[in-house]
Amino acid sequence: MPKKVEEIGRVRRSKEDARASYNRMSKWYDAVAGSSEKKFGDAALRKLNAKAGERILEIGFGTGHGILALARAVGDSGRIYGIDISEGMLEITRSRLRKSGLLERVDLERGDASSLLYPADFFDAVFMSFTLELFDTAEIQAVLHQCRRVLKPGGRLCVVAMSKEGKSGVMMKLYEWGHKKFPSYLDCRPIFVRQAIESAGFEIADMARMTSWGLPIGIAVARKNREE
Numbered sequence: 526m527p528k529k530v531e532e533i534g535r536v537r538r539s540k541e542d543a544r545a546s547y548n549r550m551s552k553w554y555d556a557v558a559g560s561s562e563k564k565f566g567d568a569a570l571r572k573l574n575a576k577a578g579e580r581i582l583e584i585g586f587g588t589g590h591g592i593l594a595l596a597r598a599v600g601d602s603g604r605i606y607g608i609d610i611s612e613g614m615l616e617i618t619r620s621r622l623r624k625s626g627l628l629e630r631v632d633l634e635r636g637d638a639s640s641l642l643y644p645a646d647f648f649d650a651v652f653m654s655f656t657l658e659l660f661d662t663a664e665i666q667a668v669l670h671q672c673r674r675v676l677k678p679g680g681r682l683c684v685v686a687m688s689k690e691g692k693s694g695v696m697m698k699l700y701e702w703g704h705k706k707f708p709s710y711l712d713c714r715p716i717f718v719r720q721a722i723e724s725a726g727f728e729i730a731d732m733a734r735m736t737s738w739g740l741p742i743g744i745a746v747a748r749k750n751r752e753e
């Protein structure tokens with residue numbers, strides 16, 4: 526295994542624990558984490574640049590801000606799919622879509638994204654915001670390979686995640702210490718975003734960096750090879 530992949534923290538909780546934890550968090554997620562994360566998700570969505578008529582999947586859609594923006598962007602001729610492990614998140618997203626009159630444009634599913642049941646070559650794009658870093662080290666590759674399988678040739682993958690690329694500052698060291706000590710509260714951990722995506726066979730088209738409280742955030746847009 527390449528050195529950098531080994532360096533990221535492990536995620537040892539069970540899927541059932543992840544599900545229960547996000548169910549508990551779902552009601553207050555927007556008030557606590559959602560608002561600070563939203564600007565990064567919005568920046569990533571601008572880079573993804575969803576177009577009318579596209580079929581797009583969001584993995585780990587949370588309270589549904591991304592799904593809503595995507596549903597607006599693809600219009601009546603497009604379709605949005607979402608998978609999230611938490612039924613609490615699913616209910617909040619469903620209600621957001623219903624209020625906006627866009628529920629009919631979206632298929633939501635409760636499930637674990639480490640096995641995607643969508644057909645091969647099905648989506649124009651796959652979007653993930655602060656979700657890839659929740660999977661254990663080996664699973665990150667499994668999830669990205671699934672993304673490649675379900676994307677059409679030339680399809681786009683857009684990932685926004687806490688990034689370990691570059692120099693680790695004090696905040697990063699503190700955060701990683703916190704993740705090790707209190708993994709149920711600080712469940713995300715920084716990952717090598719670019720390297721993970723390239724290792725899964727994608728070609729990076731655009732890579733941007735932002736920071737949140739001194740912590741690097743990576744936004745990557747990558748493509749599945751057109752010849753596949």
Ligand SMILES: C[S@@+](CC[C@H](N)C(=O)[O-])C[C@H]1O[C@@H](n2cnc3c(N)ncnc32)[C@H](O)[C@@H]1O
Binds near residue numbers: 713
């Ligand atoms: C940190 S939240 C991010 C939510 C949203 N994407 C955002 O940016 O605000 C992670 C989301 O991923 C979901 N999740 C966690 N593990 C998952 C898994 N194995 N499969 C699918 N969704 C998962 C959680 O339920 C939660 O909604």
